[in-house]
Amino acid sequence: MMDKTFSQWKQQCLSKVDLSKKGSVDQDIEHIVTLLNGLEQFFTTSSCSGRIIIIDTAAPGDSDVQKQNCIWLFVSHQKCTADDLVSALDRSSKDAVLKFEPFVLHVQCRKLEDAQLVHSVAINSGFRNSGLTVGKTGKIIMAVRSTHGLEVPLSHEGKLLVGQDYLHFLAQLANQKMEENLRRINRFYQNLQSALTTEKLQLQDPPDTQEPQHTIGQQGTTKEELSKTGVYKRRRRRDHPQADCCDGDGDSDVQELYGPLDLLILGGGDGGTSSPPV
Amino acid sequence: MMDKTFSQWKQQCLSKVDLSKKGSVDQDIEHIVTLLNGLEQFFTTSSCSGRIIIIDTAAPGDSDVQKQNCIWLFVSHQKCTADDLVSALDRSSKDAVLKFEPFVLHVQCRKLEDAQLVHSVAINSGFRNSGLTVGKTGKIIMAVRSTHGLEVPLSHEGKLLVGQDYLHFLAQLANQKMEENLRRINRFYQNLQSALTTEKLQLQDPPDTQEPQHTIGQQGTTKEELSKTGVYKRRRRRDHPQADCCDGDGDSDVQELYGPLDLLILGGGDGGTSSPPV
Structure with missing residues (x-):
């Protein structure tokens, strides 16, 4: 039902003329x-x-x-x-x-x-x-x-x-x-790309399957692709210094909501965020 | 269940020391x-x-x-x-x-x-x-x-x-x-304030009740308060010129999602948004 509406929306939107200045x-x-x-x-x-x-x-x-x-x-x-x-x-x-x-x-x-x-x-x-x-x-x-x-x-x-x-x-x-x-x-x-691959793997594998880093899935996901996900995780920390707003700590809420464990169940294992969940 | 978690979060957050520079x-x-x-x-x-x-x-x-x-x-x-x-x-x-x-x-x-x-x-x-x-x-x-x-x-x-x-x-x-x-x-x-009042009225009144502009609700809402909501609706149009982004029309998506009818069922009646829903 909901999916039908969504695909209708999508079809309608993608068939429209691009109304931007540039087109x-x-x-x-x-x-x-x-x-x-x-x-x-x-x-x-x-x-x-x-x-x-x-x-x-x-x-x-x-x-x-x-x-x-x-x-x-x-x-x-x-x-x-x-x-x-x-x-x-x-x-x-x-x-x-x-x-x-x-x-x-x-x-x-x-x-x-x-x-x-x-x-x-x-x-x-x-x-x-x-x-x-x-x-x-x-x-x-x-x-x-x-x-x-x-x-x-x-x-x-x-x-x-x-x-x-x-x-x-x-x-x-x-x-x-x-x-x-x-x-x-x-x-x-x-x-x-990494997140979509990870998601696909999660959908195909029940959470308790061991050794998720082996090649699985249609697109032949390998260790290399999972380590890409690791890079992305580390990068995240550098890019997001503690926000400093006047009351509380600003956008850190968002960082907390989307901690590495949320997205990266397969690539996980380095202990997650350092701050305790509020 | 969910409400319990929320009120726990709230209590925990509001009892914390304000960690901002200003405090x-x-x-x-x-x-x-x-x-x-x-x-x-x-x-x-x-x-x-x-x-x-x-x-x-x-x-x-x-x-x-x-x-x-x-x-x-x-x-x-x-x-x-x-x-x-x-x-x-x-x-x-x-x-x-x-x-x-x-x-x-x-x-x-x-x-x-x-x-x-x-x-x-x-x-x-x-x-x-x-x-x-x-x-x-x-x-x-x-x-x-x-x-x-x-x-x-x-x-x-x-x-x-x-x-x-x-x-x-x-x-x-x-x-x-x-x-x-x-x-x-x-x-x-x-x-x-207006939206919270309107919401309260909606919760108390089934949608088909006629003449919603009469005084109803605990806080004695009157015509005056409903017309405040009307002002807010008109104001909205002035404040949101068509966004111009390169592909499509930018934030107009958001305006469309939150058309006057979404929020203002009680104050409604002027025809809603002019653009058809996509």
Whole structure:
């Protein structure tokens, strides 16, 4: 019943015309979109690989709300040069703001467990602002979001507020963020593949089966693939320093929910998280 | 069973020492934290009312990851002056970045429906990056997050990259964001109160009861309170321009999931969302 609705949704969504400005999926995330849409339990509803933009708005304090009514002076899904920024800013007549907007992906999921798997992968890959939306009609959307941005005011009423050196520095910084963004995208892809493999193994094997690291499953999973999962586990710890918010410890809740044991039953064995569950 | 676990979690969490730097809940959101913790189906696990910070890091491209190893040059949960920024930057020896970090709140919820209610309220109040986390142990955390930030590099290896005029402009902009943040916080509080009232009415009244706008319920709900809900519904449309992402229409998924009819069965009657459900 529920599955029928989901596959109908999926068919309907994937047959729609892409209504984005660009009209197609960004090149750097095509492999992720293809992987997810090729699995029956997922389909992507929107995505952006990450971009550097400059927008000209009337209300500098509210560039987010005003995005609709503003002029796009520059958009790039690749690295930019200081010259790109300079020539974009030449056309500013209001308040221009440069933003680096990282990878974002919305995935509709068949079941809550499917969404939990993608969420776990997203968090472990460095996308700490990821989260689910569960609609009353049964729609489950998992949003992959990063905290990794940049939002820099550059002109006021058409007048440049910074010098050329600053624009050079900013272009460099935005490009570094673009690189880090790509690294996280690829980590997400690899972790997603590992998690899907692990999940498949779990479905095929009852939990008490010993020696899960032997070659099993349709795709011939080997020790090597399981150690990939191990790498991903260790990596996670480096990427998530203790968040420091004012009351409590911020996003550590999320880390705690998605401890290594949640996802990595097969690869487990190094003792799990160090902090006791609350 | 599940409720017992939740109330145990809640008791344990609320009896803990506040481990944040500040050691207490921020003043501007005390009413929200008190409201939620006073209801049996919720408790807050971390929060920040919003702040302007300047941090000095060794790796400018990775200020998010490096937050732990950096020096905090400035933190304010209220408005700032240009002088505040100047004197903070005087102490920079690495790469200083100013950030405006908006309101963030983590709420643990008893049931998925409780989390959906808070999520719906958050989205409708302008906190578009909000989302749920559902752990395998049954823990449900709703994170209220905004897209409304600022992240501006200001020094490189201790050398200031911008002029005094820029710092004046930036202080003004950060303060505008702080004001908008407070407006959204108060909207969230009001919408939360309305939604909780509406929910209570729904629980007491079977769906087919006619004339729901008459005075019913323990708290003597009147037409006035229902029209408050109406205001919130209209407001929602202004605050959520069509998101523009590269593939599809970004966060409009979330808006669609939480259309007015989801939350506002009692106040309904103006036709719901204009876009057909996908």
